[in-house]
Amino acid sequence: MFKIVHAQFLAPGIKRFVIEAPRIARKQKPGQFVILRIYEQGERIPVTIENSDPDRGTINIVVQAAGKTTNLLNTLETGDSILDVVGPLGKPSEIANYGTVVVVGGGVGTAMAYPTAAALKRAGNRVLSIVGARNKELVILEREMREVSDALMITTDDGSYADKGFVTDKLKQLIQNGTRIDLVVAVGPIVMMKAITELTRKEYIRTVVSLNPIMIDGTGMCGGCRVLIDGKSEFACVDGPEFDGHKVNFEVLVQRNAMYRNAEQKSMEEFKRSREALAVEPEPACVVAQTAQGVER
Amino acid sequence: MSPTANKSLNPLSPKERIKVPRQAMPEQPAEVRAHNFEEVNLGYSAELAQQEARRCLECAKPTCTDNCPVGVKVKEFVELIVAGKFLAAAAKIREDNVLPALTGRVCPQEDQCEGKCLLSKKVKPLGIGYLERFVADFEKQVGTHVVPSVPPTGKKIAVVGSGPSGLTVAGDLIQRGHKVRVFEALHEIGGVLVYGIPEFRLPKQIVREQIDYMREMGVEFETDVVVGRTVTIDELLNEEGYDAVYIGTGAGLPQFMGIPGEHLNGVYSANEFLTRINLMKAYQFPVYDEPMLDLKGKNVAVIGGGNTALDAIRSALRLGAGKAYVLYRRSDAEMPARAEEVHHARQEGIDFQMLTAPVEFLSDGKGWLAGARCVRMELGEPDASGRRRPVPVKGSEFDLPLSVAIMAIGTTANPIVQSTTPGLDTNERGYIEADENSQRTTRKGVFAGGDIVTGAATVILAMGAGRRAAKSIHEYLTTGEW
Numbered sequence: 001m002f003k004i005v006h007a008q009f010l011a012p013g014i015k016r017f018v019i020e021a022p023r024i025a026r027k028q029k030p031g032q033f034v035i036l037r038i039y040e041q042g043e044r045i046p047v048t049i050e051n052s053d054p055d056r057g058t059i060n061i062v063v064q065a066a067g068k069t070t071n072l073l074n075t076l077e078t079g080d081s082i083l084d085v086v087g088p089l090g091k092p093s094e095i096a097n098y099g100t101v102v103v104v105g106g107g108v109g110t111a112m113a114y115p116t117a118a119a120l121k122r123a124g125n126r127v128l129s130i131v132g133a134r135n136k137e138l139v140i141l142e143r144e145m146r147e148v149s150d151a152l153m154i155t156t157d158d159g160s161y162a163d164k165g166f167v168t169d170k171l172k173q174l175i176q177n178g179t180r181i182d183l184v185v186a187v188g189p190i191v192m193m194k195a196i197t198e199l200t201r202k203e204y205i206r207t208v209v210s211l212n213p214i215m216i217d218g219t220g221m222c223g224g225c226r227v228l229i230d231g232k233s234e235f236a237c238v239d240g241p242e243f244d245g246h247k248v249n250f251e252v253l254v255q256r257n258a259m260y261r262n263a264e265q266k267s268m269e270e271f272k273r274s275r276e277a278l279a280v281e282p283e284p285a286c287v288v289a290q291t292a293q294g295v296e297r
Numbered sequence: 298m299s300p301t302a303n304k305s306l307n308p309l310s311p312k313e314r315i316k317v318p319r320q321a322m323p324e325q326p327a328e329v330r331a332h333n334f335e336e337v338n339l340g341y342s343a344e345l346a347q348q349e350a351r352r353c354l355e356c357a358k359p360t361c362t363d364n365c366p367v368g369v370k371v372k373e374f375v376e377l378i379v380a381g382k383f384l385a386a387a388a389k390i391r392e393d394n395v396l397p398a399l400t401g402r403v404c405p406q407e408d409q410c411e412g413k414c415l416l417s418k419k420v421k422p423l424g425i426g427y428l429e430r431f432v433a434d435f436e437k438q439v440g441t442h443v444v445p446s447v448p449p450t451g452k453k454i455a456v457v458g459s460g461p462s463g464l465t466v467a468g469d470l471i472q473r474g475h476k477v478r479v480f481e482a483l484h485e486i487g488g489v490l491v492y493g494i495p496e497f498r499l500p501k502q503i504v505r506e507q508i509d510y511m512r513e514m515g516v517e518f519e520t521d522v523v524v525g526r527t528v529t530i531d532e533l534l535n536e537e538g539y540d541a542v543y544i545g546t547g548a549g550l551p552q553f554m555g556i557p558g559e560h561l562n563g564v565y566s567a568n569e570f571l572t573r574i575n576l577m578k579a580y581q582f583p584v585y586d587e588p589m590l591d592l593k594g595k596n597v598a599v600i601g602g603g604n605t606a607l608d609a610i611r612s613a614l615r616l617g618a619g620k621a622y623v624l625y626r627r628s629d630a631e632m633p634a635r636a637e638e639v640h641h642a643r644q645e646g647i648d649f650q651m652l653t654a655p656v657e658f659l660s661d662g663k664g665w666l667a668g669a670r671c672v673r674m675e676l677g678e679p680d681a682s683g684r685r686r687p688v689p690v691k692g693s694e695f696d697l698p699l700s701v702a703i704m705a706i707g708t709t710a711n712p713i714v715q716s717t718t719p720g721l722d723t724n725e726r727g728y729i730e731a732d733e734n735s736q737r738t739t740r741k742g743v744f745a746g747g748d749i750v751t752g753a754a755t756v757i758l759a760m761g762a763g764r765r766a767a768k769s770i771h772e773y774l775t776t777g778e779w
Contacts, residue, residue, distance in 0.1 A: 023527045037484055043577065043586040044484075069586060084484040086521040216577065216587075219482050219523055220711050221492075222569035223551040228560055233553055238713065252560045255664035259562045263588030270583055 001081040002036075005058060010140045011133075013065040014108055015074045016050065017082075022057030024049075024087050030115035031093030031210065031242055034061060035218040037084040038073055045069050046215045046237075048112040049088060050141075059085075062111035062140070068267040089218040090241045093208070097124040099182035102174065103149070104130045104167050104196055106188020110141050112210055113187040118148040120185070126150050128179070130170045132192070136161030168195045181205050186245065190254055197245035207245035211236045213256060228252045306380050309351050319421040320349040327644035331614050334496040334580065337641055338402070338430075343383070346431040349424045350378035352416060360413035361425060366761030367465075369393045371410055371425055378428060387436035390429060395468035395511075396461065396760065398437065398503045401430025403494060403604075404757045405635045437506060447474040452774045455480060455539040457524045457714065460488025461756040462545035462747030464507070465763030466770070467516045473771050478517040478539075480528075485576060486518050488547055490756070492576040493568070495608050497615070498638070501575075525713035530721070534742060541742045541770050544729060545763065548748035549711025553704055554600070558658025563590065563666030567599065567609045567705035574612050593617035596698055598669060600624050600655060601705030602632040607642050609703045614645060621647050622697070626654040626674050626687040652676070652687065656694070658702060668698045708753050718743070728752055736766035741779050744770055 006018040024034060028049050037044050051060040065071045076082070093116045101120050105113035110131050121127045129149035133139040134157045146152045153170045154162035163170070167188070174181065184207040186196040193209040200207040213225040213236050220238040227236050228249035234240065309317070323339040324330070330337050341349065353375045361371040369390055377386035390397045406412070406426040414422035452475045456463045459481040467477045485491050487504045512518070522528060524546075533539045551566035553559050573579040577587035597618040599610040602625035614621045623642070625632060628651050632639060643649065652674040661667040673693035676685035710727035722730040722739040729745040731738050736746045746762025748754055773779065 023522065027527060041578075041585045043588075084521050086482065086484075086523060086527070088526060089523065216569065216572055217483060217492075219713060220550045222572050223553070223566035224569040226553075226560065233555075233559065235550070238550075238711075249560075252664075255562060256560065258664075259590070260588040262591075263582060267583055267586060267588070 001083060002085040004076055004078055004080050004082065007076060007078045007080075009074075010062065011138045013074070014062060014138070014140055015065075016060055016062050016111075017073075017076070018058050018060050019082065019085060020057060021059050021085050021087075024085065025052040025057050025059050026054045028052040028059060028088040029092035030095065030119040031112070032088035032090050033112070033218075033241065034059070034085050034087030035089060035215060036061075036073075036082050036086070038069065038076075039083055042072075042083065043069055044084075044216050044218070046089070046212065046218065048108070049115070050111040051115060059087075062108060064108035067264045068271040071268070071271060086218065089237055091239070093119065093185070093242055095119045095123050100126040100128065100180055101183045101185060102128045102130065102171060102181050104132070104171065104184065104186040104188065104192075105141075105145070106132045106167055106186070106192040107134070107138060108140070109186075109188030109192075109210070110145065113185065114141050114144055114148070116185055116187075117145060121148045121150075128174065128181075129153070130155070130167045132156070132167035132170075132188070133161075134158065166195070167192060168199055171196060171199055175199070175203055175205075183208065184245075186210075190250055190257070193245060193248075194250040197248070197250075201246050208242050209245035209248060210241045211243060211248065211253060212241065213253060214259065227256075305355060306376060307351055307353070307355065311354055314352050314354060315416065315420055317348065317352050319352070319424055320345045320427075322424070322427055324641075327641075327646070330497065331645040332617075334612075334615055336500050337497050340434055341424075341427055341431040343381075343431075343435075346378055346383075346428055347381065350375045350428055353379070353423050354415050356415050360415070361410040361423075364409050364413040365393075366409065366757045367393045367764050369410070369429070374432065375423070375425070375428060378432065383432050383435045384439065387432040390432065393764075394429075394760065395465055396507050397429050398433035398507060399461070399490065399499065400757055400760070401426050401428075401433055402499050402503075403635075403755075405755055407636045409757070437503075447472060449476070450474040450774065452476065452540045453478070453538060454770060454774075455533045455537070455542045456545065457530075457542060458482075458488055458545040458547060458747075458749075459486045459508075459518065460545060460547050460747065460759065461490060462547075462759035462763040462766075463488065463543065464511065465760040466543045466545065466746075466767045468511055468514070469764060469767030470770060471511070471514045471516050473767070475771070475774065476517075477515075478519060480522040480524050481518065481520045482523040483576065484520050486520065488545075492572045493605065493608070495571065495575055495612050497611065498608065523713065525717040530714065530718040530740075530743060540774055541744065543736075543763075543766055543770065544714055544738070544743065544745040544749060545747045545759065546711060546714055546749045547759075548708040548753040550709045551704065552707050552709055554655070554706060556655060556657055558660060558666070559704075561658050561660055561666040562664055563699075563701045564658055565701065565703045567601070567605045567703050568708070570609050570703045571605070571612065574616075580612075580616055589616070590701060591617075592701060594619040595700035596620045596622070597701040597703070598622040598624050598650075598655075598697065598699050599703040599705050601707070602627065602634060603705060603707075604634045604638060606703075606705035607634050607638045607647075609705055610647055611638075611642055611645060613701065613703070614647065618701075622699075623647055623649045624653045624655060624669070624671065624697075625649070625651050627684060628652055628676060631684045650697075654687070654689075655697075655702070659696065666699055666702060668696050669702055670694060670696050708748075710749060710752075714749075726752065734765060735769040736762055737769060737773075737779075742773070
C-alpha cells in the first residue's frame with residue numbers, strides 16, 4: 001500500500017497526489033513514469049511523475065480524469081492509499097546542454113514536461129517554455145514552469161487566459177522570429193505532439209515527444225505498448241517513453257489507443273451509475289469550478 | 298537399502314503390474330470445460346493413485362530420477378503411495394522439489410521422468426506427474442505441512458523475480474537458515490505461474506498456497522519492485538546489506554515476426570493476451586477493470602506451437618471464440634507443447650493448422666485485424682535446432698479471416714537488470730552468463746538461473762537451476778570463497 005500524504009486539485013479534473021514511495025523517490029529522473037493499480041479489481045495504468053522528494057521519500061503524480069480509473073483515483077484524498085505503485089519506469093529524458101530548448105506542455109502533459117524543463121535548465125540550457133490548455137482553468141503548473149524557464153508563453157484554445165491559440169502558434173512565431181532552437185521537447189495530447197513534429201520537421205529541428213500508449217506491466221514483458229518508430233516496433237515502456245518525434249507513427253498510436261474504447265465507455269458508465277447511486281457527484285473533478293451545489297469534500 | 302532387495306510392499310508381480318492399464322486422469326468433459334476456466338484435470342482419488350502406483354516396476358536403477366531436473370526420488374515416493382503413506386510421500390518429494398503441486402501439473406513428464414520409465418518400452422509409462430500431483434493435493438487437504446525450523450545463519454539473500462526459479466531458491470535457502478527476500482516487479486507473486494499459465498491448467502489458488510507456505514517458513518516478499526529501476530543489484534549488495542543476489546527474472550520480452558500488419562488492433566503477443574486474462578482477470582470484466590476484446594463468435598488464431606500458444610488459444614476458446622486455430626509452421630512431431638495439452642486442445646475443438654505460417658496481417662481498412670495471409674510449409678533439411686526447417690510452398694498462399702491473432706513465437710531476454718548491473722556479462726542473445734553447475738555469474742555474490750540464463754524453457758528446468766543455485770549460494774555464504 002502506498003499512502004497519499006497530500007492530494008490537491010490543480011485544475012478541474014486534474015489532481016496532484018503526493019505519495020509515500022521512498023524507493024521510487026530515490027531513483028526518479030525526469031521523463032519517467034509509474035504504473036499504479038488502485039484496488040484489487042483495478043487495471044494498471046501509467047501515470048506521469050511530476051516531481052519527487054528523496055529526503056521525504058515521496059513522489060508527486062498528476063492525474064487527469066478521463067476514464068473510470070482516473071476518475072476513481074481523483075476521488076482519493078489525503079490519508080487514502082493506492083494499492084500498487086511501481087516505478088520509476090521508462091528511460092529518463094536525455095539531459096545535456098543543447099543550447100536553446102523549447103519545452104512544450106499541452107494540458108496535463110505539462111506535468112511531465114516540467115521536470116524535464118527543470119533539468120534542462122539546470123544543465124545550462126536556455127529554456128523557452130510553451131504551455132497550452134483548453135481554457136484558463138486548465139492551465140497547470142504556471143508558477144513552476146515560470147521558475148525553470150527563461151521565458152514562458154501560455155496559450156488557451158478559447159482565449160480565456162493569456163494568448164488565444166495553440167502551442168504550435170507560439171512555436172511558429174519563435175521560428176519566424178529567427179530564434180535559434182536546438183531541441184524541442186513536446187509532451188501532451190497526441191494531436192498536439194503530431195502538429196509540433198510536422199512544424200519542426202520542415203525546419204530540421206530535433207524534436208523529442210513522450211508517448212502514452214496502453215500499458216500493463218511496464219517492464220517490456222507484454223508488448224502491449226508497442227509503437228511504430230521509423231517503421232520498427234518499439235516498446236514505449238522500456239525503449240521510451242520518449243522518442244524522436246519525426247520517426248513516430250502517430251496514426252498507429254491513435255488507432256491502438258482506441259482499442260478498448262467500447263469497454264472503457266462501459267466501465268465509465270457503470271462507474272457513473274454507481275457514484276450516482278451513492279448520491280455522490282459522478283465527476284468529482286468538475287466540482288471545484290463548475291457545480292454550484294458542490295458536495296462536501 | 299533398495300526396496301527391490303527387500304520384500305516389495307507391492308502385492309503385484311512385475312508381470313501383473315504390466316497388465317494393469319495406466320489409470321486415466323479424471324477430467325472435465327471437453328464440451329463443458331471449453332466454456333469455463335476451471336481446471337481440466339480433476340485429480341486421482343486415493344484408490345486410483347494406489348492402483349497407478351502399483352504399476353511401478355521399482356527398477357534397481359531408476360532412470361526416472363536421473364531424468365528429473367531436480368532429481369525427485371520417484372521410486373521411493375511411489376512406494377510410499379503403495380503403502381498408503383501419502384504424507385510421507387509428499388515429504389519425500391519435498392526433499393528435492395519445493396513446489397510439487399505445480400510440477401505435477403505443468404512438467405513435460407513425457408520428456409523427463411515418464412519418458413525414461415521402463416514400462417514405456419511395453420505399455421504406457423507410470424503416471425508419475427499424476428501421482429506427484431495427488432500427494433501434493435492430499436497434503437494440502439490434510440493441511441499439515443511441517444514448517445522446518447533451523448538456526449539462523451545471519452546471512453541475507455535477495456531473490457530477483459518470484460517465478461518458479463526464484464521460489465525454489467527462496468524455499469531451499471530459507472531451509473538452510475538464511476534470511477531471504479524475494480522482489481517481484483508485478484503486483485502478484487508467482488511470475489509466469491500467475492501471469493502466464495492459465496487457471497484451467499494451474500489454479501492460482503495452488504500457487505498462492507505454495508507461496509503462503511513459503512511465508513510461513515519465513516520468506517519475505519516485496520511486490521512492485523522492478524530491480525534495475527526501483528533498486529539496482531549494486532544497491533541491494535552495498536546499501537541494503539544483502540550477502541548474495543539471485544537473478545531469476547525469466548525470459549521476458551515477447552517476439553514478433555516483423556511481418557506487415559502486426560500493429561493492427563487485434564494482434565497481441567501471447568504474453569499480453571495471457572497477462573490480461575490470468576493476472577488482470579480481464580475475463581471477469583467488468584467486475585475487474587482490465588478490458589479484453591470481445592471474442593464471442595470471433596475467429597481467433599495463435600501463431601506458434603509451444604505451451605504458451607496452447608494456453609493462449611484455449612483461453613480464447615473459453616472466452617467464446619467461434620473458431621480457434623493454431624498456426625504452426627512445422628508438423629506435429631516438432632511441436633514443443635506438452636503432449637497432454639495438445640491432446641486436451643484437440644478434444645476441445647481447437648483447429649490445428651500445421652505447416653502453416655502467416656506472412657501478413659490484413660486490415661479491415663480502419664486499423665483493425667481482418668485476417669491473415671498464410672502460406673503452407675514443407676519440411677526441408679534440419680536447422681540449427683536440429684528440427685527440420687520449414688520451407689514455404691510456392692503458390693500456397695491463402696487468406697484466413699480473423700478478428701484476433703496471438704503471437705506465441707518465443708521471447709527474448711529482458712535487458713533491465715543486465716543493463717543496470719556493471720560487470721554482469723551476457724551472451725550474444727542478451728541472456729546472463731552463468732556457470733551451469735554453480736549458477737555463478739561474472740559478478741561476485743551474484744547468481745542467476747532459469748530462463749534469463751537459458752532462454753525460454755520449462756518451469757522444472759528453472760526450478761532445477763534454482764536448486765543448484767541455492768546449493769551454490771549456501772556454499773559461498775558458508776565458505777566466503779568465490
